[in-house]
Amino acid sequence: MHIVICIKQVPDSAQIRVHPVTNTIMRQGVPTIINPYDLFALEEALRLRDAYGGEVTVLTMGPPMAEDALRKALGYGADRAVLLTDRYFAGSDTLATSFALSQAIAKVGETYGAPDIVFAGKQTIDGDTAQVGPGIAKRLDLLQLTYVAKIASIDLAAREIKVERRSEGGTQMLKSRLPCLITMLEGTNEIRRGSIEDALGAARSGVLKWSAADAGIEDLTRCGLRGSPTVVKRVFAPAARAEKAVQIDTAEKTLRDTADELMAAIFTRQPALEHELAFNSGA
Amino acid sequence: MSTVNRETPRPAAGRAGIKKELPDHFKDYRHVWVFIELERGHVHSVSFELLGEGRKLADKLEVQLAGVVLGPPGEAIGNAIAEAFAYGADIVYIVEAPLLADYRNEPYTKAMTDLVATHKPEILLLGATTLGRDLAGSVATTLQTGLTADCTELDVDTDGSLAATRPTFGGSLLCTIYTLNYRPQMATVRPRVMPMPQRADKPVGRVIQHKLSITEDEIVTKVLGFLPDSQSATANLAYADVVVAGGLGLGAAENLQLVKNLARAIGAEYGCSRPLVQKGWVSADRQIGQTGKTIRPKLYIAAGISGAIQHRVGVEGADLIVAINADPNAPIFDFAHLGIVTDAIRFLPALTEAFTRRLSPHNRDKLAS
Structure with missing residues (x-):
């Protein structure tokens, strides 16, 4: 074979x-x-x-x-x-x-x-x-x-x-x-x-x-470039979003407070999520 | 479509000169086609996502959008036709034959290449599924035309050419690829990369039948059986509303448990970045990114993931991206909405604990009332 x-x-x-x-x-x-x-x-x-x-x-x-x-x-x-x-x-x-x-x-x-x-x-x-x-x-x-x-x-x-x-x-x-x-x-x-x-x-x-x-x-x-129907016209790095991530400050805070702050920030941006998570988590 | 030797990014000016007049025999290629992937009675939802993109391209070009349905006679093909119109097709081409019951490369390639040769579309889009990739490679080679795989963005240039953008160099950069002097211009797009368009009930429009010019005797490959995946074996990642994922910042395979714990606490699916699959820590069906699953959840939490482009293109459709990473310069903070610079291994248990307290039955009852 x-x-x-x-x-x-x-x-x-x-x-x-x-x-x-x-x-x-x-x-x-x-x-x-x-x-x-x-x-x-x-x-x-x-x-x-x-x-x-x-x-x-x-x-x-x-x-x-x-x-x-x-x-x-x-x-x-x-x-x-x-x-x-x-x-x-x-x-x-x-x-x-x-x-x-x-x-x-x-x-x-x-x-x-x-x-x-x-x-x-x-x-x-x-x-x-x-x-x-x-x-x-x-x-x-x-x-x-x-x-x-x-x-x-x-x-x-x-x-x-x-x-x-x-x-x-x-x-x-x-x-x-x-x-x-x-x-x-x-x-x-x-x-x-x-x-x-x-x-x-x-x-x-x-x-x-x-x-x-x-x-x-x-x-x-x-062969090569001549035998290739596709042409790469542009190679680029993607643009960063206009605003960078909003950072949760960790300085002089307990881990617990930082985690609570992040969670609160999540629910502020996506208010409907809290309901969904509560019922999905099946606690 | 970067391959072996296409290593040097060249300036646009140097490449623009390649455009020649489109050869005469390609000048009557018109309209945008989307392959409607019908397998075992179901239309793959990537087909609807592609109809949404195809609609935009067709409108810009002021041409028609067509769906292409291949399959065995029966109720399913009728449904597929109706859905193609509901998701924006102006016209549907069908090849209906019993021997198209299971996907096989030979008859599907034959059906598609015959359709293209007869009706001459300028653009042909397929889903980058196992079926779509198997078919697209054969069709493009048979037609001797260009095919751009796994596009993340499709657009029409001022001269009417398809501009297909995809990650390159292992997902560290993006490139825009043209098929200038050949038709059709072919591209594949992975599931969930494009948003699902609005569905609107519409009467079934014009359906054009085409005969299959191959018989069972001519097809070598036979299907002996099909074993569906068990539910538990298939991670439902692509369609999950909430996803938690871990990357190299987890440090060790056993720390993946921290990601799973958070996922369980908030009813999420869990996933990982590519390096963890390559290390063998997580199975490939949990990989998120260009070569894994593309996700569009309402909430995505990335723990210890640096955010290379290969990962970014797989998660950008999320409504809210939260990044936990010890490196303040990690690229993930360039596209996350919320960030926290800290060690994921220490922080994940605290976050799990916070959610567990907030989502406890006691608080849940308060929420419900």
């Missing part, structure tokens, strides 16, 4: 700050991580390989430094890593990204065997769009299984897969076919600790670096 998993290197969003005066992102020193949602997909891919045999190829598109993320994935036990990196990809929106990745997956398939499953995370923590996975599925004509909570069974001979999929208000049990694209739901498993052999292997083995040409992409107008 050949599994391809797409990951993304993202800035650790908990550590991004906005410059208070210039309103620009202070990027320096912000560490990068593998998009946390991707780790659930990576673990699922590794488990399937361990159960059914075969190989896991991990793929990312990004700047040269994204190699770090791929090495980490190799350290968890992935068999092969491909970095799609080229200046033509700069400024890609989700449509251009899914185009480039699907071309690279097709090339991976030609070179190392057609994938049975392509995995992706539910979404990324920086873009949060959840669109690249479905975009790849559509372009490669893979069955699309998003928000998968559990892979119930795979019958390789019959090319059949059964999954539990999160949907609005419940869980769908679906039967579908390989090859398919799966986006994994968060919290469905826990990424393993890589073995020592995998850690050594990750340090030794090379990450394949592919340019657009290496990935077999001929039409560069479909």
Whole structure:
């Protein structure tokens, strides 16, 4: 079984700050991580390989430094890593990204065997769009299984897969076919600790670096800024409200008095609330 | 729609030059469409919220607002049509077929892309639910057009383009995105981000039927079953009138109990900011913010939450925001109505105690009389 998993290197969003005066992102020193949602997909891919045999190829598109993320994935036990990196990809929106990745997956398939499953995370923590996975599925004509909570069974001979999929208000049990694209739901498993052999292997083995040409992409107008129908016109920090929060003074007051004062301020602004709270609280 | 390499915010002047004349074959794309999400007999309320936004866009553009209903024959589709008109649609497109009974990507994508190709809307809005996101990504890729996810504000520019604003950089900034040279301009919006519009009983207007051009034999994926969520498993956060939430200022997982205690005392739902979910302290269905739930309660109390944009966009619709935070410079004080600079761990028990005294049965009887 050949599994391809797409990951993304993202800035650790908990550590991004906005410059208070210039309103620009202070990027320096912000560490990068593998998009946390991707780790659930990576673990699922590794488990399937361990159960059914075969190989896991991990793929990312990004700047040269994204190699770090791929090495980490190799350290968890992935068999092969491909970095799609080229200046033509700069400024890609989700449509251009899914185009480039699907071309690279097709090339991976030609070179190392057609994938049975392509995995992706539910979404990324920086873009949060959840669109690249479905975009790849559509372009490669893979069955699309998003928000998968559990892979119930795979019958390789019959090319059949059964999954539990999160949907609005419940869980769908679906039967579908390989090859398919799966986006994994968060919290469905826990990424393993890589073995020592995998850690050594990750340090030794090379990450394949592919340019657009290496990935077999001929039409560069479909890549990067030129291949992106959306245009970011303006990036800005939201304006603060005209008046800041009215502060409850805490100086020289007991905790009890301060709490009473805050509560009184709440009920002054929302007089109807006191009634509602009294009857909701069911005291 | 920020993704991999779109990292450098560029000045507006540098990007404005990208606008070219809209290609001729897109010039007859007109009107605003809203996807009416009908699943297992119920219309998702995000669809009504979107009709409210769609109405404003259509009025600015002086075009019609259409609802799009996909579903199996039956009473539910009739109700969905009537509700679409009641919430402001001028016209409703429907695709009615038994094999649309359960949501599946293949037939829904087919139905939607065929409708768009035939009737050519300039704007198509969908709810950013699991269903809406699954569908929108496929439809946009099939149509090769732009899609902006999880918008927090929609507007029409002076030249008639859709200006879709959404958080970016993990929710630390906002960006406004245009789909200039492609149609339709697609956007998704999360539930509760837009206010619920007024409903007005109206006669059912023009309904246009469209045939589904795919048969069950052509659909690979089959639905074997559906297991509804148990009531207790679903946090009723998005629709709660009062919400109390905790953030990193709580310091330790066990201090979440202080938030739960206050919530219980005032009959509120409890929630948390994103870092607590990432730390594994709270389950993901309790997360409030851009990537969690958007809430519009009458009262929101945030304890130890700094108020990053990613959180802010999820709570701004609250009538009254109360912030408790030890850091006087925390951004949450920029959009809260009431603030108190103090340690949430110490203050929460005092506030719980204050409410418990005030709302005790004794005082409650006085209130009732």
